[in-house]
Amino acid sequence: MPDMRQTENESTPAVVFDNVIYSYDGVKNALRGIDLDFESGDFIAILGGNGSGKSTLAKHINALFVPDAGRVIVAGLDTSDPDNIFLVREHAGMVFQNPDNQMVTSVVEEDIAFGPENLGLSPEEIRSRVDEALKTVAMQDYARSVPHNLSGGQKQRIAVAGILAMRPEIIVLDEPGAMLDPRGRRGVRRLMRELNEAGITIILITxxxxxAVLADRVVVLYEGHLVMSGTPDEVFSDEEKLRTYKLEVPFTIKFGNLLRERGIEIEKTISTEVLKGELCRLRSTM
Ligand SMILES: Nc1ncnc2c1ncn2[C@@H]1O[C@H](COP(=O)(O)OP(=O)(O)OP(=O)(O)O)[C@@H](O)[C@H]1O
Ligand SMILES: [Mg+2]
Incomplete structure (x- = not known):
């Protein structure tokens, strides 16, 4: 895949949250003082139970929400400055949790063309981006379909295509796998990896x-607080905290622990590949 970055400025962080507070009703804080910075080119996974604040955080990254207090800086742009809104959205594309919110026209290919049209691109460029995006999400056969007649998973693919056609530097995906079948999920996983390898910052809520184990870094939200941050190995090996924050302990960690409880010396890992290697090593010493 070609390098799709629009700028080469590696030193500007992709996203910075500086003590961000946000509340929907003025009483209950959905975000209670979030500090984070995501480096350009990173693949970040955001985890947390229902209602922990993930979608609220995501909507701050494309300036749909602005903080009640604190600041969000995207590609060096302060999202609370109204002059920056369109620039922020050019830099950071978002695939929403509910794809129905993302459909704006009555024909799939027009829907995908909507973003690039707003960027003022030539008709030829728009056509080629729409075709490429449809092909990337394996939806070429649906170019002339009515978006509202598609299944949830198909709509999600179209929403991903709409963002790809804009070629943003940062892509935020809010649970893109939720409506997809296992094959569709594998497709989106592969696509996220390819986009990230092409230099795009991926922020994945899942x-x-x-x-999550594909990410360079995992952050965990709990009741509007950022409570864990680290590599997948660091975050997923802290079982006690995972349970406290209502997250599932990955199978590889649980399985390794069961073996260790029985006195079998095996490396603690989240990787199925490493676990497989460890089991083969043990077998060869038996
Ligand atoms: N439109 C809204 N009006 C009022 N409160 C809201 C609204 N949307 C979300 N909230 C509240 O804000 C908090 C965070 O919600 P958010 O949607 O960010 O959670 P989430 O982590 O994305 O959850 P899920 O995993 O269910 O998608 C929750 O307590 C929720 O009830
Ligand atoms: Mg959500």
Whole structure:
């Protein structure tokens, strides 16, 4: 895949949250003082139980929400400055949790063309981006379909295509696997990896551990607080904290622990490949 970055400025962090507070009703804080910075080119997974604040955080990254207090800086742009809103959205594309919110026209290919049209691109460029995006999500056969007649998973693919056609530097995906079948999920996983390898910063909200382990960094939200941050190995090996924050302990960690309880010396790992290697090593010493 070609390098799809629009700028080469590696030193500007992709996203910075500086003590961000946000509340929907003025009483209950959905975000209670979030500090984070995501490096450009990183693949980040955001985890947390229902209602922990993940979608609220995501909507701050494309300036749909602005903080009640604190600041969000995307590609060096302060999202609370109204002059920056369109620029922020050019830099950071978002695939929403509910794809119905993302459909704006009555024909799939027009829907995908909507973003690039707003960027003021030539008709030829728009056509080629729409075709490429449809092909990337394996939805070429649905170019002339009515978006509202598609299944949830198909709509999600179209929403991903709409963002790809804009070629943003940062892509935020809010549970893209939720409506997809296992094959569709594998497709999106592969696509996220390819996009990340092409230099795009990927911020993925997910409930699936097998998606989170692909990330360079995992952050965990709990009741509007950022409570864990680290590599997948660091975050997923802290079973006690995972339970406290209502997260599932990955199978590889649970299985390793069961073996260790029985006195079998095996490395603690989240990787199925490493676990497989360890089991083969043990077998060869038996
Ligand atoms: N439109 C809204 N109006 C009022 N409160 C809201 C609204 N949307 C979310 N909230 C509240 O804000 C908090 C965070 O919600 P958010 O949608 O960010 O959670 P989430 O982590 O994305 O959850 P899920 O895993 O279910 O998608 C929750 O307590 C929720 O009830
Ligand atoms: Mg959500």
């Amino acid at each position: 409930h699936f551990m097998e998606e």
